[in-house]
Amino acid sequence: MTPELMKAGTARFERHLEREAQRRAALTESGGRSAGYARHALAGEVDVTHGRILYLEDVHVSFDGFKAINGLNLDIAPGELRCIIGPNGAGKTTMMDIITGKTRPDKGTVFFGSTIDLLRHNEPGIAQLGIGRKFQKPTVFEQLSVFENLELALKTHKGVKHSMFFQLDSAQSDRLAEVLHTIHLAGSMRRMAGELSHGQKQWLEIGMLLMQDPKLLLLDEPVAGMTDEETARTAELFLRLKGRHSLMVVEHDMHFIRAISEKVTVLCDGAVLAEGTLDDVQADERVIEVYLGR
Numbered sequence: 001m002t003p004e005l006m007k008a009g010t011a012r013f014e015r016h017l018e019r020e021a022q023r024r025a026a027l028t029e030s031g032g033r034s035a036g037y038a039r040h041a042l043a044g045e046v047d048v049t050h051g052r053i054l055y056l057e058d059v060h061v062s063f064d065g066f067k068a069i070n071g072l073n074l075d076i077a078p079g080e081l082r083c084i085i086g087p088n089g090a091g092k093t094t095m096m097d098i099i100t101g102k103t104r105p106d107k108g109t110v111f112f113g114s115t116i117d118l119l120r121h122n123e124p125g126i127a128q129l130g131i132g133r134k135f136q137k138p139t140v141f142e143q144l145s146v147f148e149n150l151e152l153a154l155k156t157h158k159g160v161k162h163s164m165f166f167q168l169d170s171a172q173s174d175r176l177a178e179v180l181h182t183i184h185l186a187g188s189m190r191r192m193a194g195e196l197s198h199g200q201k202q203w204l205e206i207g208m209l210l211m212q213d214p215k216l217l218l219l220d221e222p223v224a225g226m227t228d229e230e231t232a233r234t235a236e237l238f239l240r241l242k243g244r245h246s247l248m249v250v251e252h253d254m255h256f257i258r259a260i261s262e263k264v265t266v267l268c269d270g271a272v273l274a275e276g277t278l279d280d281v282q283a284d285e286r287v288i289e290v291y292l293g294r
């Protein structure tokens with residue numbers, strides 16, 4: 001797409017925002033799509049009637065005889081924000097690799113909702129089902145603006161092959177505006193992604209995932225390298241996302257975990273060592289021994 005077409009897309013979007021602002025101003029307080037983002041929503045077509053959006057049972061993976069995942073059992077409720085902690089080599093990344101189809105387990109059950117067997121799907125298929133993953137390092141397109149990165153994420157997800165003349169429809173424009181606001185970048189949509197701070201790049205990448213409206217988001221060390229202020233804003237962001245999305249967050253930053261956590265799972269040697277509130281697991285002798293130190 002040419003720079004001219006991209007600029008035209010941004011200008012069109014800005015006109016849409018103006019029209020929406022006028023329309024909203026005319027609505028009563030309870031109306032309007034803007035009220036919808038924080039609303040608890042059902043997890044789309046994923047069957048969560050059994051109260052689980054993700055379910056792992058007795059999962060095993062070995063690499064050259066080394067048991068990286070060794071009898072892992074875990075489930076996540078719809079809309080839950082689960083924190084995963086554990087020492088280096090505990091199997092946290094490997095667990096995410098299994099959920100997203102990057103690594104095949106040797107044995108075990110991995111279900112998305114009650115009916116979708118993730119082991120029958122490949123990596124792109126799992127992303128299409130609504131499982132988004134954010135790796136530690138931000139991977140935004142530095143030469144594109146914030147707006148263009150978000151627009152591109154939508155196009156890629158929708159499989160738009162001939163993107164030259166792609167135009168956001170009204171619902172997509174609304175979604176993009178919502179996401180810009182959620183990731184604290186509404187005032188920066190014309191800025192090149194390369195000019196953003198590390199924290200803002202991380203938010204933009206989360207925004208790119210949000211454009212695909214994932215039901216489950218897997219986030220690997222999202223606040224690594226962030227300033228204290230960025231970390232606090234990321235905590236706010238995650239608290240806003242839970243409910244509409246289910247989140248699994250792997251982190252070592254205990255202040256951040258305290259700010260966002262309800263339930264914490266401690267992984268060690270490829271299995272769950274402890275699970276509970278942060279206070280529960282911090283008081284657990286086995287967790288102190290292997291992870292938190294004395």
Ligand SMILES: Nc1ncnc2c1ncn2[C@@H]1O[C@H](COP(=O)(O)OP(=O)(O)OP(=O)(O)O)[C@@H](O)[C@H]1O
Nearest residue numbers: 063064066068086087088089090091092093094095
């Ligand atoms: N492709 C692979 N081949 C061989 N060994 C691997 C492979 N992937 C992971 N491992 C090993 O499996 C174990 C679990 O690794 P994993 O990266 O999942 O741990 P982690 O909990 O994410 O650690 P960290 O906190 O350091 O990121 C480690 O001992 C690692 O060396």
